[in-house]
Amino acid sequence: MKVFLRKKAVRDVGPRVNQWKGARASQALDHRQQARREKLVSRWRRALRVGQWIVGLAVLAWGLTTATQEMGPVLQDWLEIREIEVEGIHHVTRPEVLERLVLKPGVGLHQVSTAFLAERVQAHAWIKEATIERRPPHLLHVTVLERTPAAIIRMGADHWLSDESGYLLAKLGRQDDETLPLLIGLEPQAMQRGEARVRNAIQSGVVLAKLIANTLDGRVEVDLANPVNVVASASGVRFQFGGDSLVDQWERFRKVKPSFKTASSEGRKREVTEIDLRYDNRVIVRERV
Helix, strand or coil, X not given: CCCCCCCCCCCCCCCCCCCCCCHHHHHHHHHHHHHHHHHHHHHHHHHHHHHHHHHHHHHHHHHHHHXXXXXXXXXXXXXXXXXXXXXXXXXCCHHHHHHHHCCCCXXXXXXXXXXXXXXXXXXXXXXXXXXXXXXXXXXEEEEEEECCEEEEEXXXXXXXXXXXXXXXXXXXXXXXXXXXXXXXXXXXXXXXXXXXXHHHHHHHHHHXXXXXXXXXXXXXXXXXXXXXXXXXXXXXXXXXXXXCCHHHHHHHHHHHCHHHHHHHHCCCCCEEEEXXXXXXXXXXXXXEC
16 A cells, blocks of 8 residues: 655745744834834924024015115115215326216215226226225225326327327327327328237337437437338437347447447547448448548
């Protein structure tokens, strides 16, 4: 007789699960519920704090707005511009500076931009720099640095006054100022447009004129028509310069200039009419006997 034995079902192997029963299971459930409650309360508290901050900021903004509206007329009266001081003007007049400021009546110190006002004032041809300061309660102080006339520029029959940076200051017409060096040979239209190359040429001409004036007497005239062959004259002597540094070329002339006096003292009477400095390491002298 065969006996059939029933196989016992084998459980799947897996992680062990601790399932507490009775009082211990109840405690675990209470802990989980308490943790959820604490987490929820923490969220509500955080939301409440954020809400309080928002309400506080809103109240502060409302208070500031209300105070500003209430204090606006008082503040306007306290800081109203009633006096304007202008310092440093010589060629520019006070009305010209005030005209550049374009301030409306009753405007306050706190309502103006000092940088913007300074730009307006500096738009004047004579003014190189301008500084604007608020000086409560009612004073606006303007300090001006004017450009200094450095040369006369002749274009056709007209003369223009220029500073050492090449900025045109004023049109003199047929009037001239012989105390300043005379610059000629510049293109009128390019100079009127303020092109950089023309301003650079004027700067070079002013520097050269100062060097010559420190050595020779009389008014200096500089022809800037050809940048690589600048021609200057003073005391009846004509100087020709090449495309190299004008300062270096003039220094080369100054080194040999004492020899002219030596030759004259030896009894050789001669009159120098032209000095040619266009060639490296050479000073070519042309004389009239």
